Amino acid sequence: MAYRDGIDQPWGTRTPYGPGEPWPVRVDSHLANGLTAADVDRWVRTAAVLHSNGDGLDLAVKDGSIVGVRGRADDRVNRGRLDPKDLFGWQANASPDRLTTPLIRRDGELVEASWDEAMALVVKHSKDLLDAQGPSALGFYTSGQLFAEEYYTLATIAHAGIGTNHLDGNTRLCTATAAAALKESFGCDGQPGSYSDIDHADVIALFGHNVAETQSVLWARMLDRLAGPNPPAILCVDPRDTPVARAATVHLAPLPGTNLALMNGLLHEVIAHDRVDHDYVDRHTVGFAELEKLVAGFPPDRVAGICGLEPREITEAAELLGSAERLLCTVLQGFYQSHQAGAASVQVNNLVLLRGMLGKPGAGVLQMNGQPTAENTRECGADGDLTGFRNWANDAHVAELAELWNVEQSEIPHYGPPTHLMQMLRYAENGTLRFLWVSATNPAVSLPELRRIRSILTQERLFLVVQDAFRTETAELADVVLPAAIWGEKIGTFTNADRTVHLSEKAVEPPGQARSDLDILLDYARRMNFRDKDGAPLPQWHDAESAFEAWKRASAGRPCDYTGLSYAKLRAVSGIQWPCNEENPDGTERLYADGKFFAQPEYCESYGRDLVTGAPMEPTEYQALNPDGKAMIKAAEYLPPHEPPGAEYPFALITGRTVYHFHTRTKTARAPQLQAAAPESWVEVSDVDAKRLDLHEGDWAAITTPRGEVRARVRVGGIRQGVLFIPFHYGYFDTDDPSGRRGDRAANELTPTDWDPVSKQPLFKTAAAAIRRADPGPGSAEPAPGGDTRVAENLETGAAR
Numbered sequence: 001m002a003y004r005d006g007i008d009q010p011w012g013t014r015t016p017y018g019p020g021e022p023w024p025v026r027v028d029s030h031l032a033n034g035l036t037a038a039d040v041d042r043w044v045r046t047a048a049v050l051h052s053n054g055d056g057l058d059l060a061v062k063d064g065s066i067v068g069v070r071g072r073a074d075d076r077v078n079r080g081r082l083d084p085k086d087l088f089g090w091q092a093n094a095s096p097d098r099l100t101t102p103l104i105r106r107d108g109e110l111v112e113a114s115w116d117e118a119m120a121l122v123v124k125h126s127k128d129l130l131d132a133q134g135p136s137a138l139g140f141y142t143s144g145q146l147f148a149e150e151y152y153t154l155a156t157i158a159h160a161g162i163g164t165n166h167l168d169g170n171t172r173l174c175t176a177t178a179a180a181a182l183k184e185s186f187g188c189d190g191q192p193g194s195y196s197d198i199d200h201a202d203v204i205a206l207f208g209h210n211v212a213e214t215q216s217v218l219w220a221r222m223l224d225r226l227a228g229p230n231p232p233a234i235l236c237v238d239p240r241d242t243p244v245a246r247a248a249t250v251h252l253a254p255l256p257g258t259n260l261a262l263m264n265g266l267l268h269e270v271i272a273h274d275r276v277d278h279d280y281v282d283r284h285t286v287g288f289a290e291l292e293k294l295v296a297g298f299p300p301d302r303v304a305g306i307c308g309l310e311p312r313e314i315t316e317a318a319e320l321l322g323s324a325e326r327l328l329c330t331v332l333q334g335f336y337q338s339h340q341a342g343a344a345s346v347q348v349n350n351l352v353l354l355r356g357m358l359g360k361p362g363a364g365v366l367q368m369n370g371q372p373t374a375e376n377t378r379e380c381g382a383d384g385d386l387t388g389f390r391n392w393a394n395d396a397h398v399a400e401l402a403e404l405w406n407v408e409q410s411e412i413p414h415y416g417p418p419t420h421l422m423q424m425l426r427y428a429e430n431g432t433l434r435f436l437w438v439s440a441t442n443p444a445v446s447l448p449e450l451r452r453i454r455s456i457l458t459q460e461r462l463f464l465v466v467q468d469a470f471r472t473e474t475a476e477l478a479d480v481v482l483p484a485a486i487w488g489e490k491i492g493t494f495t496n497a498d499r500t501v502h503l504s505e506k507a508v509e510p511p512g513q514a515r516s517d518l519d520i521l522l523d524y525a526r527r528m529n530f531r532d533k534d535g536a537p538l539p540q541w542h543d544a545e546s547a548f549e550a551w552k553r554a555s556a557g558r559p560c561d562y563t564g565l566s567y568a569k570l571r572a573v574s575g576i577q578w579p580c581n582e583e584n585p586d587g588t589e590r591l592y593a594d595g596k597f598f599a600q601p602e603y604c605e606s607y608g609r610d611l612v613t614g615a616p617m618e619p620t621e622y623q624a625l626n627p628d629g630k631a632m633i634k635a636a637e638y639l640p641p642h643e644p645p646g647a648e649y650p651f652a653l654i655t656g657r658t659v660y661h662f663h664t665r666t667k668t669a670r671a672p673q674l675q676a677a678a679p680e681s682w683v684e685v686s687d688v689d690a691k692r693l694d695l696h697e698g699d700w701a702a703i704t705t706p707r708g709e710v711r712a713r714v715r716v717g718g719i720r721q722g723v724l725f726i727p728f729h730y731g732y733f734d735t736d737d738p739s740g741r742r743g744d745r746a747a748n749e750l751t752p753t754d755w756d757p758v759s760k761q762p763l764f765k766t767a768a769a770a771i772r773r774a775d776p777g778p779g780s781a782e783p784a785p786g787g788d789t790r791v792a793e794n795l796e797t798g799a800a801r
């Protein structure tokens, strides 16, 4: 068992391996100061919750407290490795500022209250609004960080108990585009590929995915392949010089917001050089001719002009993609949160389909997830999807749900898809939505255009319930705050980006009166007295395991079939990939290996949309397009971004992550090692731009967009000219902000209210901005604040080559 310093060496030491060989085991561990494994009373099974990778780990428990972590050597995902956030982030559980009692707003202040008082208020507002305005006055905004049992319970309560269509997750900000792209191409959500494809691939192409910092154990797997015999070639598409870019064979740094043009250009080359697997395309797809026609208009020189690249770079990248024998593509926020997100992400699926790269080891596509349990939000139907990847526009699917929940079909709203969050906010803004229950997300930092978000959430007429473990920026705005038990303090299951399901056991008691989200939701249902059509309580389950059994029934026969899983089985095996059922008792490594898709008209999750306008297709159109349920190749015309850089705002602004923090830092800022590694926000500026603007490393800069202004210290380099990058982790609260500046550093003060027409995912990565030096001026500069992995990265990639 290796102790390692996860701060200086985010990816640890190399364990090289060759193509087709198993990835060697390397067990990472960290225990609280002075403790050794001999001091640990118990090790408790779980998996990582500070990203979507699903790394299996055990929590060390001593005297009723969590005192450390150890990776699970037998886990299929990580073979023992842990990411820096997982080595240290568990310390947040025991933070002295955890919420321990409910809070209610009295005379403008949040004051402590009993559970009875707090829940009585929530129930009174729910009932009053149901009577006065009906179910559409109530909305729920949940997370990608709860457990499957909790999402399924919430979906049941919202859709069948209340009967509102207003239920979405922060997965809308995260993986709505992944889900949309999969639905457009394959008729249904569900990750085709598997992490084990990394062991076999000869080309790995990462589209807008900084895997090194955001799924660092997955990057360790790639680095180990790079350090072994016959390493894969890497294509990186990212405007920044990320660790992935530095290890890449070909790095394309397109202008933000031009992904679709680039993809059309790459497809143009693949087709022009006839790198198409015609047999595969003929047998398993529809739509090739239209794509061929559309991308004919995207030759390299035109695309180079749009993307700010050299034509040669595009042909080089296309050659790599076109000559690959085992091509693995991954996609994440550089595509999902950028202009034409859905359309661009679908083109990655098209690439894989054209090249016949599905279902065999080393070939495939990972339309990535971000959050640890985003997959479950989607499959349980706690976002804009219906439970079990059912199709809201297919009455037979809604009838199945009505039967499962034993309610009338007419009680489950399906006049349109469940309301997406940005629309819900609009309803709240104009006063038809009057009750919003936010669980496990911090929208006052994570949503775009924060000034507008604050004004919506603080309206007198909106009753805001916030369920969290900490007194976040959002909790501060609430009418009622409910203290939640978190990971390690409750039991449940969750599923990572490659469909691997883990059981997360309860290791310790939650602090004070904090309760699991499941218990809170079930308590609400009982107090609301929801009933099915025979008068029985709705939902009928009463704890996590009975909720899991109910969810299994809801998943039966659907793509995400859990019927072959049980808590007992998940205690015996560390990580099992769905579908897991009678036919596939050990789970399923790759979807679509047989060229059969979940796309039959009567079975598919969605009839699809127009990729440019987002207009939904009619069932009859789908039937005509794809009667046999094949994979769909869909073309889309490139449009310029809505807010291109111009005279007043000459830079393209993008936002994203660092390896040391998770989101709004409610956990990672409470882990001293992580907070010390990246204590303060910064802005990345290219060398050329910095020189021109007389900006130096460590200078304070003011960054402005039409929405607002923030301040951050300058980091010079690491990004293409004309582009600025700000991490979005830093909200306006802090425990130790040395500058004393608050309220002027959250990246989302700058981002626009705009979303992708297909997935409705907000555009966090396409805006125009200006930058100037702010006081105290030149000469006062210290280096830009910590979190600088550049040294470590260079060591790492150097070692890998």
Ligand SMILES: Nc1nc2c(c(=O)[nH]1)N[C@H]1C(S)=C(S)[C@@H](COP(=O)(O)OP(=O)(O)OC[C@H]3O[C@@H](n4cnc5c(=O)[nH]c(N)nc54)[C@H](O)[C@@H]3O)O[C@H]1N2
Binding pocket: 050, 051, 052, 085, 174, 207, 208, 209, 210, 211, 213, 214, 215, 237, 238, 239, 240, 242, 254, 255, 256, 257, 258, 259, 332, 333, 334, 335, 338, 339, 369, 370, 371, 372, 654, 655, 656, 657, 658, 659, 660, 661, 662, 663, 725, 765
């Ligand atoms: N350390 C850490 N890990 C995390 C998280 C975290 O907060 N911290 N969060 C988790 C979650 S929820 C998510 S969703 C994932 C996100 O994981 P990633 O998507 O890998 O992370 P981001 O930094 O948001 O964006 C990735 C890259 O997109 C690039 N990019 C920006 N605009 C464009 C563009 O127009 N085109 C292209 N091609 N690229 C562009 C950025 O330069 C950035 O390097 O990470 C997960 N893992």
Ligand SMILES: Nc1nc2c(c(=O)[nH]1)N[C@H]1C(S)=C(S)[C@@H](COP(=O)(O)OP(=O)(O)OC[C@H]3O[C@@H](n4cnc5c(=O)[nH]c(N)nc54)[C@H](O)[C@@H]3O)O[C@H]1N2
Binding pocket: 143, 144, 145, 146, 170, 173, 174, 175, 333, 337, 370, 371, 439, 440, 441, 442, 443, 445, 446, 447, 467, 468, 469, 470, 472, 484, 485, 486, 487, 517, 655, 656, 657, 662, 663, 664, 665, 666, 667, 728, 747, 748, 751, 764
């Ligand atoms: N500008 C910009 N904005 C972005 C992004 C970006 O790249 N750029 N990325 C977007 C993406 S991909 C994401 S995923 C979002 C993330 O945005 P958020 O979801 O707002 O971020 P978190 O800080 O993870 O918030 C989760 C909250 O849940 C709480 N919590 C943790 N576990 C539990 C639990 O078990 N129960 C309860 N009740 N609470 C719990 C935590 O304390 C925390 O307050 O941000 C989005 N916003």
Ligand SMILES: [Mo]
Binding pocket: 173, 174, 175, 370, 371
């Ligand atoms: Mo995310």
